[in-house]
Amino acid sequence: MLAKIVHSKNMNANIRKAEYAVRGELAIRSEELKNQLAKGEKLPFSRVVGCNIGNPQALDQKPITFFRQVASLVEYPELLKDENAEVASKLYPSDAIARAKLLLKNIGSVGAYSHSQGIPHIRENVAKFISERDGYPADPSKIFLTQGASAGVQLTLQMIVENNKVGIMIPIPQYPLYTATLAVLDANPVPYYLDESKGWGLTTRELQRSYDEAAKLGVETRALVIINPGNPTGQCLTIENMREIVEFCHKNRIILLADEVYQTNIYQPKDRPFHSFKKVLKSMGPKYEGFEMISYHSISKGMIGECGRRGGYFECEGLDESILEQIYKISSISLCPNVQGQIMVDLMVNPPKKGDPSYEQYKKEYDDIYYSLIKRASILEDTFNSLEGCTCNSADGAMYLFPQIRLPKKAIEAAKAAGKEPDQFYCMAMLESTGVCMVAGSGFGQVEGTAHFRSTFLPQPELFDEFCSGIKNFHADFMNKYRD
Amino acid sequence: MLAKIVHSKNMNANIRKAEYAVRGELAIRSEELKNQLAKGEKLPFSRVVGCNIGNPQALDQKPITFFRQVASLVEYPELLKDENAEVASKLYPSDAIARAKLLLKNIGSVGAYSHSQGIPHIRENVAKFISERDGYPADPSKIFLTQGASAGVQLTLQMIVENNKVGIMIPIPQYPLYTATLAVLDANPVPYYLDESKGWGLTTRELQRSYDEAAKLGVETRALVIINPGNPTGQCLTIENMREIVEFCHKNRIILLADEVYQTNIYQPKDRPFHSFKKVLKSMGPKYEGFEMISYHSISKGMIGECGRRGGYFECEGLDESILEQIYKISSISLCPNVQGQIMVDLMVNPPKKGDPSYEQYKKEYDDIYYSLIKRASILEDTFNSLEGCTCNSADGAMYLFPQIRLPKKAIEAAKAAGKEPDQFYCMAMLESTGVCMVAGSGFGQVEGTAHFRSTFLPQPELFDEFCSGIKNFHADFMNKYRD
Structure with a gap:
């Protein structure tokens, strides 16, 4: 044969x-x-x-009820019709109904292809979320909705890797999406090591060592991946450390790729709060104007955990216009991110507010998961340290x-x-x-x-x-x- | 600057x-x-x-009601609880409720990552659908659920393209997913022309010319893409023509990639019914045992039109075990196809049956779209021919x-x-x-x-x-x- x-x-x-x-x-x-x-x-x-x-x-882990109510309503718009209002109101709260109506007004049908970059209405809400989180404006035209953060990482790395001389700095240990994607693209992982003895800390001395060694081998480093909070390591960077990293990238002409999908999984909020790289960058003044950075977020993690739905976004900062156009083009070949995933992004960045009918339940569900994660993390840590x-x-x-x-x-x-x-x-x-x-x-x-x-x-x-x-x-x- | x-x-x-x-x-x-x-x-x-x-x-175009009812129910499993049964039954028919329960029993939550190859229960239903359609068995372990057919095409082409000497035969005119994907992979499109004067027909003589010319240029042709029914051309191949194509591929050692996403958009069902390449291949006897073929299907087209949801599948026939393992691995890097898209695949391959409470409505909605498409195709054709x-x-x-x-x-x-x-x-x-x-x-x-x-x-x-x-x-x- x-x-x-x-x-x-x-x-x-x-x-x-x-x-x-x-x-x-x-x-x-x-x-x-x-x-x-x-x-x-x-x-x-x-x-x-x-x-x-x-x-x-x-x-x-139970899904957030409000999010699922909205997702359920947009699937079956009959429920939103006047003749069904009375029965529907027995199963769905009024703010879920209002949100579903607003989304459908802006989307049309969850079964239709959307804009390849993501539904404009939802990108506007993402921009609002980012600007409220950071205190600096965000631009919906620089935000791309994706099928999860992984798809965003794959797409942007593919854009950056010109040939097999290009290197991308990655932490060790790292989430293997990065090494796998670089292998597929035939690019060079440029490893920098996190220091286990210092709580998986990160020094610019180590970054420079890593960069210099790659340069000696003829590798042209174009980008640096930071996972913050860390995966698999769980560390959360201090603001001082983040500034050093931005300086390092700026000095060496490296694009910063900030994987921030665990930004709400923060278990020492007083000692180690989450800061976004966008905010840290913007706080560093005019010298860093035009600094190139991409940051990723996802509906898969946090207290939402809707990973099976495949939704997320990335925000581009300082990228060349031509690159944004190319990102749009390559996104369009895959048509659009799935619309239900996009809707969950909308809900993540714009959850019920104080005073809304669903707020109390949302807050309770969210907090229950959050405090339980803190507790379980600590019990498991003690277990491992007892071995x-x-x-x-x-x-x-x-x-x-x-x-x-x-x-x-x-x-x-x-x-x-x-x-x-x-x-x-x-x-x-x-x-x-x-x-x-x-x-x-x-x-x-x-x-x-x-x-x-x-x-x-x-x-x-x-x-x-x-x-x-x-x-x-x-x-x-x-x-x-x-x-x- | x-x-x-x-x-x-x-x-x-x-x-x-x-x-x-x-x-x-x-x-x-x-x-x-x-x-x-x-x-x-x-x-x-x-x-x-x-x-x-x-x-x-x-x-x-209105979505199929039954499909959306099930999608709505799986989002919000509260509706399936006994205490809500009475109210829910005013909004949802009993077979939609039963289907949603069955799916959740097999899936758990639509918010959880599924098996990277797709939910086993749904792959089994796809295999049943294929075997009923064709009269030949299908194996769930050779079926991969995807985020739309495009994602399947991109993944499998990426697998096949070893280097920039590899060629993939594509029809001209073609759906530009193919040229775009081959450009990204730095592979050679090997064009064969459809004959407009013969209703966009396809001859093996033209296939051979195309193959031979590429070979002269040092291109190593590994696969041939057929879009049937055609996009953008709308032609539907005869069974005789399909046999010739299989023979051509077999003789020249070329993998057949059959894009069959329009398999239910058939407007001359008596003269030009749809035949799947799988069925044609299987009818050709033991000589073609082990023939390598991949066929693609999607929830985006047909009378379903749920393209914003990104769902589909491909079936592998005769592929090397090692390649199936590699397809699984590469799928796993992207974690899983979105679960709502997978659910729509389940509904597509297993719609309401005669006697089910939702059957009459399903049939009417489906037929209304179908006959209206036939009518509109004909009016637009006349319009164009009048210009x-x-x-x-x-x-x-x-x-x-x-x-x-x-x-x-x-x-x-x-x-x-x-x-x-x-x-x-x-x-x-x-x-x-x-x-x-x-x-x-x-x-x-x-x-x-x-x-x-x-x-x-x-x-x-x-x-x-x-x-x-x-x-x-x-x-x-x-x-x-x-x-x-």
């Missing part, structure tokens, strides 16, 4: 080399286990818990902890024999024994010779103690099995 | 050279005109009519007509003086004078020296006569102005 026309050896090699650990081997195995449980097979656990990915509603050979920084923000584990030599040898990285081996053992799916640190990048893993703290509050004790028991057994 | 870090000269050159006429200069100008009208400015027309894009609901210097083939299928216009020399000179292609010049004049936005043939490709344009026949039935007479009047004025 002839070989296939396209196979792994003659396909796009850049795709072949891309890796995305968050949905890699561990996630695939966890799907198999889930299917086995569904078929009634007996396993050492009764449920698979996906801590590999920030997917709140998959772990039963033999394990240390874990606090999460200032985001949805993850990224503890370091020091594995016994025997475990490292067993991993080698199995053809796996030590942390991958550890995570696979945890999955097989507890049903908990995490992601090995090697998927994010880490200092050589160290081992980490990333876990969300999203499992349900009522199951959280059981979840933590499962990890503890597994870890003790694992260490006993492989103790040197 | 320093130049920007990234500008049109040092950006990704492949993006720069991509063109997408459907949302190009004419569409951008039509947006400006729309804004002028909204501000109350006086123009020669009172509304802008977007015939540049198959966007049915933007032209007031001086204009000839137009019938539409067997799809949503477009693609007439040829023979422009006077003076018009061609005026176009040249304005720096435009003659057909672009003609379409711009039509837009400025009537508010009707079409797309020039040069955006799709055409035999050199000819001029065409593409128009949907989607304007509202009640406005259709006015729409057609507007075109007639404009054309007469244009010809009088430029008559040689």
Whole structure:
């Protein structure tokens, strides 16, 4: 039989080399286990818990009621007709009905293609949100709605990467979207390291080292990715640090790409509040006029967690007009971001206000999730720090902890024999024994010779103690099995 | 002032050279005109009519009620609770409620990331649909749900294009998604021409010529794109012709990419019914076992027209296992197709059945749109054929007509003086004078020296006569102005 026309050896090699650990081997195995449980097979656990990915509603986080009411109404405009008003008012509050009417007036139908850049009415609301958040104006014509922040990151990186000499600075550890996208584009990741011993802090000295080393290799660095709050690390940058980063980029002529999707997941709001890079930049005065920056936001995270809907936006600051036109053109080839995702962006940036009929419920739902996340982050951090050979920084923000584990030599040898990285081996053992799916640190990048893993703290509050004790028991057994 | 870090000269050159006429200069100008009208400015027309894009609901095509009822219910699961059952039953039929419950049982929440390949339950329904349509089995593990067919086409082409020697055969005229995607991938479009004088027919002799010429230039042709029913041409292939195409691909070791998004837009169902390439392939016997093919479908077209939602799927036939794994990996980097789009795929492949409470209404809505499209296609065809210097083939299928216009020399000179292609010049004049936005043939490709344009026949039935007479009047004025 002839070989296939396209196979792994003659396909796009850049795709072949891309890796995305968050949905890699561990996630695939966890799907198999889930299917086995569904078929009634007996396993050492009764449920698979996906801590590999920030997917709140998959772990039963309730959606914000008001948001879903509006989404439900725009789907079925019959409900908004006068003849149905009385019955509809029994199921939907008046402000949800008013919002749905306003949206449909501006959109027409959620089934129609919208403007490729996103619905103008919604981009105006995003601009208002940004200017209220930062105290500096925002321009709807520089905002692009997207199918989630990932799509925005992919699109803008694709725009910037001219050829295989271009480098993009990325943090290590990083969210693997970045290395995967750079692999597909055949661009050079230029790694800078976050300092675990200083709460995953970031120094400009390290940025300069990273930049200079790449330059020596002939790499032309064009952009720098900052994830703030950090993923997988959870750190939240100080305003002073952010200013240094802007100065560094300005001095070295580097575009700043600010991934700010966790901007409301802030767990030390007094010590480590969130500041947007846009605000910090604007506060730095006329010297930085025209500084090129793109910042990304999403409906997937925060207390909203509507990630299955694929919605988000990015704001361009200081970009050349020709580049904005090209971004529009490339967006138009994919026609438009899905309209329900765009609507959720509208709701995120313009939620019920004090005095609105839905405000109290919205506020309660939002706060309940928020305070519960703070609590769960702290319990899980304590759990990790109680494990033999394990240390874990606090999460200032985001949805993850990224503890370091020091594995016994025997475990490292067993991993080698199995053809796996030590942390991958550890995570696979945890999955097989507890049903908990995490992601090995090697998927994010880490200092050589160290081992980490990333876990969300999203499992349900009522199951959280059981979840933590499962990890503890597994870890003790694992260490006993492989103790040197 | 320093130049920007990234500008049109040092950006990704492949993006720069991509063109997408459907949302190009004419569409951008039509947006400006729309804004002028909204501000109350006086123009020669009172509304802008977007015939540049198959966007049915933007032209007031009503969505299928049952589909929207289910979409509305899954957004707001409170409606499905027992305590709301009585009120909900006044707004939603029982089969919509049952379907929403079934979907949520299989999905969890529409706000959660799903399986990157698409929700297993929905892929199973797609497989059932395909096997009932074709009479041959389909495998859910070879089906990928996508954010519209465009996303599927982009993903699979990206997979296939190994380097800049690879060629992909595309019809001329073609839907510009293909040339744009190939430009971004730096691959070679290998054009084969459809024969306008034979109703946009397709011969294997022309396919072979196209293939051989590319081979002489060192291009390695890996795949062939067929759009059936055709876009922009509207032709529908005979089963004999389809067999020849499969043979041609098989002989030359070319993957067949079958864009079948217009499979239900069939206007001569007796003479020119739709056959899927999957069915034709399977009917050809064991010689074609393992033939590599991908076919695409979408919720955007047909009588559904839910394009703003971004949903679709592709089915892989005969692909190497390693390629399927790579498709999964690359899909996982973008996490998942939006869940509401996936739900609409479920509804498309599994609509109400005879005897279901919603069946009669579904059938009526579907048929009303269908027969109205047939009627409007025919009226617009007659209109075009009545214009001086204009000839137009019938539409067997799809949503477009693609007439040829023979422009006077003076018009061609005026176009040249304005720096435009003659057909672009003609379409711009039509837009400025009537508010009707079409797309020039040069955006799709055409035999050199000819001029065409593409128009949907989607304007509202009640406005259709006015729409057609507007075109007639404009054309007469244009010809009088430029008559040689």
